[in-house]
Amino acid sequence: MPTIKLNKERVKELIGKDLSDEELKEIIPYLGTDLEEITSDEIIVEIFPNRPDLLSDEGFSRALSSFIGNKIGLKEYKSEKSKYDIFIKKEVKDVRPYTACAVIKGLKINEEKLKNIIEIQEKLHVTYGRNRKKCAIGIYPMEAIKWPITYTAKKPEEISFVPLEKSVEMNASQILLEHEKGKDFAHLLDGKKLYPIFMDANNEILSMPPIINSHKTGKISESTTDVFLECSGFNFDVLSKAINIVVSALSDMGGKIFDVNLFYEQDPLGKLTTPKLESNKSFLNKNYIKKYLGLELSDEKVVECLEKMGFGVNIQKHFFDVFVPCYRSDIIHQIDLVEDIGIGFGYNNIESDDNRTYSLGKENYSEKIFKKIREHFVGLKMNETNTYSLVSKDIQNKLVDNVVFVKNALSSEFNSLRRNIMINLLHNLKNNKMYDYPQNFFELGVIFKKDNSEFTSIKESNSLAAIFCSENVNFTTAKQHLDSLFQDLNLDYKIEKDENNIFMSGRTGKIIFNGKIIGFVGEISPKAISLFDLEMPCSGFEIELDNIISVLKENNK
């Protein structure tokens, strides 16, 4: 979630109230943002991903001023009709098919505002725009553009312009290979035969979205007053919201909004204009509020709460007409309005309700068995470990098969799922080498193996491993402990001689229970011992418990 730094003075100016730091600290967390810090000149907040409209001084202040009751209710924005046309060619269909646009005039841009505008663009790119994939926003100075504009796509070799903050012309392939932004976002055009561009009436390239603007026609400065805004991506509604968020913030900065007429050459959208600044009417069932919040609220109270959150409301008999402002992208269900009523009411004002229906607690049967096993081994003076489910692939490859690897592990120590717990226990002995022996450990936990018959292609089992380490341990030590466990559980098992990579040849066997192989027991092979840098004999066993648990459950019905 993005953290943003708001200008404290600007926020106070916008909300029209001089709140103290203490008051801000009290209020902001209950507005639905995480307050990180208030410094002498900044308010640092974390904005949740559902509220991209709060990512600017203007957007944040708009919400805050209404939340404190200063400028409540629906805030409406209006745009003027215009003759700014943009033609969207069919070539963009398989590349980046949609755009939504607007023109803003009369901005008095100073250094601070310029910084803010670029900041809004960047934060929206990262969050709402999913790093420009879902939507990318371009801002251009009007004075450099000759209308009408065309949004089309061309072959990379046909695209050539001077990218922002550069002095030489580059073609599209060069930009993707050499330019910093080009390299960062080249993956978004991977596999495309054509690359999208905005072009003006002079055939001057404005930008190649979602990568970079042209230096000549796509750079706003402190002398810019009028700007052209476009937003490109894959879903028109998503882009339309993004444009509204930017437009409403620029309007709050003092700009005047103008329409742009979009002509889609090959799309059901056909001809339309953006930005679409009308509020959206939603229905909110009265019962729904009480059902989810557990609050008994009068109609007037509901209206007050909604208006605090910036909505317009009409009261009807069984429901409310709620008018959702154009910059809110997160109201997709009436439950979203219910939450805002809760926030408007104040989460801190909601009393807990301790009434509840009677129900019986129930523990998993397997957990009861685990508890018994823990008690058993603790009684034998063994120590329980709790190790990670991830272990080193290199080590597992030397000892076991059917191991599940992690695709994107950060560390070579933890890049595969444990095939057994014995490996963890051996590793744990290594970590405890500085202490006296005997050292006897056990662990209960999940083990993993590849198995395509499972839904996830991974078979998980509950497993128990025990290891004994001292000068005097041998096969007998392990078998004694195994015997004593089965005796406690009132079950029988058999051992058959076997060979494997972890145990010593001739001193190991598989454990058979109920006709199935459930594990192994033996003296750890010197090779395995040295693999873990140990210099002390070890023996142990490991058994998968699921079969045992189901038999126990059956036996004890």
Add this chain to the structure above:
Amino acid sequence: MSNIISELTPLEIKVFPLLVKESELDKIVKETGLKDIEVQRAAQWLSNKNLVKLEKQEEEFINLDINGVEIKEKGFPEKRLLKLIEKNNMKRSEILKELSSDELNVSIGLLKRQKALNIEKENELIFSITKEGILLIKEKNDLEVFLENIFPISVNKLNDKDKKAMNELLSRKNILKKDKKTYWFAHITDKGKEISKEIGKDSLKYEEKLSSSMLKDGSWKNKKFRSFDINSKVPRINKGRKHFVNEAIEYMKSLWLEMGFEEMDGTESQSAFWDLDALFVPQDHPAREMQDTFYLDVEKSKIEPDLFKKVKSVHEFGGETGSKGWKYEFSKDISQQTLLRTHTTVLSAQTISKLKKEDLPKKFFKIGKVFRNEAVDWKHLFQFQQVEGIVVDLDGNLAKLKGYLKEFFGKMGYTDVRIRPAYFPYTEPSAEVEVYHPGKKQWIEMGGCGIFRPEVTKTLMGFECPVLAWGLGMERIILAYYELTDLRDLYRNDLEQLRNMKSFLK
């Protein structure tokens, strides 16, 4: 007096009579063959009983260092140089065959001061001896006399002449080194003297151990038994213990069971479909990216086709839930990725998908491992435990959710719970849970909670029902309890730590 004797340990009885004749502990060690530490301990115990008085003496020793050993064998380099040039003048290069350049440089300095040497420069330096030099060869100087001693030698035993030589040698490089040795003496006190006369008398013989044979033949009746110092420290027992984190989990589980919650079950590896899609987390959500989630290298997960269709449509346009959905093209490939569960909420999703309306109300919990692809440091682990709970109740609401959290944390010793707005893709309303720690007098963040969105419940259950849900970080609770600050300490599995952690009790 017999009281004191009855308290003497076998070790004291062995050492004490020897101290009458010899007070130096090192010598007793040699005489008795006992271990150094045993004699020390016996002397300490005797001193505690005022039978001896301990005295510590330190002695400074002087020993030969590396160069000293060589000089003792070959002589001082300046003397060796003089001997080389005694008969004939020599070039520097020839001398360097016999002396190292370090030795030569030291010697030149010393000998020039004593006017024992002339150096001329032709193509290279040429050394010749003077009259003074010839005299020097003949006499044995104080330094040489000093080195004839047998080392190490006590500094206290040196006369003034020796001391002067020693100091001069100490100023030269690596010839001598100083060492310190500590001697312990146990001087027998008056009380000790009296007691020592009594020791060994038959009437004052005490048995150390009550044996089975004494019990069998009844001989215990005629014996006296030593009285123990019952306050002395005893060796620690190496006990077996449950892992303290598991102990805490067991405790917290018992609270949820008491509150009427059923435990959920489910796997640690999951499909992206269940872990995220079924919970209405959009497929392009930042948390799903590679750096946050462990993806597993196995064949694509299989998904039940009917449910897949429902989840796909709810993401794309809201399905039949009254929602607008996320408005994007839902990808089956992304759904079929296999991952390590990022939250135990996946178990809640699976659990409610099996519920029927007539089963309600139902309450479930799970304390289980979850995974995040993070580098390990003191405040990050890639694997931790989440306390998951849901209440599936047509009458559930946010106020009741707060009630359940208050009850659980009340049982955990936190006096108050508060919530503030938060955001999770699968809950609405969503909230952050904070609890009041009465000891620290501060609010601590404990995790998230909320009510499952209709997009989740209606899709998985077939009908809309408020499902109150929470996912709490268990590690925070445990760290606070054990006063640890480093998360890694919870899973270090250090044997000493495992044995010595206090029990988890509230």
